[in-house]
Amino acid sequence: MARVLEQGWLRSLLGFALFFILWETAGRTGALGASFPSLSEIATAFDTPVKRGLFTRSMAVTVHSSLIAFAVGAAIAVGLALISAVLPSLENGIDSLASGIYAIPAIAFGPILILIAGPETTPIVLGVLSAFFPIYGAFVSGLRFTPSAYLDLSGALGASRARAFLLLKVPHAMPALIDGLRLGAPGAILGVVLGEWFGAPRGLGVVIVGSMQNVRIPQLWAAALLVVACSLIAYFALSALHRLCVRRFAW
């Protein structure tokens, strides 16, 4: 038994099982109040084709917006990080710009964005803003902290700046970039759902707000849990990619 428990995945599985059992018990006994339903009660949010249809459509919209937000955020982050690494004179300026974007409180800016970008685009814009910064920060630090031995090597071998950049700095920064993507993906989902609260026509964020206003507790929980599930799937998929990347690019 002890040997079996040494398997990491098995321990996580047991942990999850225990967590779900506690949840179900807490819900059924009403230990945490009437707004804390049991898992079986939350499952009733999916018990008719109409209800399931609502979730499928909403989730498709949220996932689609999140993917766009993630891709655009990552592209901007990678582009700016590369520019700041190639043109050190712009480094400080781009850093300030990135921190400035990060410091924008989305919750205050959302309603204004609705007026400027419209309710359909606002979720994507907020998703881009939340995904951008961790990706930029991680990639930039990966590019900046090239081991000095690599720089000595390229100097003594007479490598051009462009070759040293492409052959040494960029590959060295790959694990850092994937690490940033791993943190940026949940950010994109969070930004999109937040954007949907501000009056988007469709999406899990819309379902969350609607359920809250109509006191549909199981539906509210079901929508929230679907968002969490999307976030976790994205995070763990990119964590797996990160492990592969570390094995490929680092010691």
Added chain:
Amino acid sequence: MSAASSAALAVEGISKSFRLGRESFQALRGIDLALAAGEFVSVVGPSGCGKSTLLRIIAGLETPDAGRVTIGSSTPAETTAAHRLGIAFQDHALLPWLSVAENIALPYRLAGMTVDQARVQELARLVGLGDFLRARPRQLSGGMRQRVSIARAMVLKPVVLLLDEPFGALDLVTRRHLNLEMQRIWGELGTTALLITHSVDEAVQFGNRVFVMAARPGRMHAEFAVKLPRPRDRRVTASPEFVALVQKVAAALDDATAASTASGMPG
């Protein structure tokens, strides 16, 4: 040495200071050194004597405050720009994402030249890694990584090979074995080489000549000619002549260290 003009590597009157906060610290003062073509010269000195700074100046990674370095008839900058310098560091600086063959071939790619696969394989065989071409550095032992780094330093047929404590991070057994191997490799290639080390044994085992440096400021303290037969295997290193010379160099190194301490920090 007056033969600087005909030397493969000539260092003349090199001085170098660094700023440490508000104070200036003289790392090297008036260093002269000349290597004939095909000669192997060792430089040994106490830590902090500036021997690595000297090597970095020769490699064009630092510029001296005074004096000049000539490699053949070129400056270090011209030599590196022509990709004719070979260098191996204590931290082997292999790229973990490349295979052994790709690491050895890296200088070609950094120089923008077509990779000569035959040359890469020849060097891998020479350093005893012919069967490990597709392995990754992290699958190799410390000694094997250092072999890759030496093969990489040699791949572009450098006019001068600079070795900055390449065996410094290895355990004693691996180090001895690789010392012998490196002598064999150098014997086959015959490249002019400068070895920086803090091991007197190693300095004597490799060098045609051994220089002892003193610290603060880094300067040449003593020079010894090593007229022992090659290869300097265990038979030679166990001989009374070798042992006596090692003791003489070690004594000079003790002198140099005492002189370094006595002179203190220069103004």
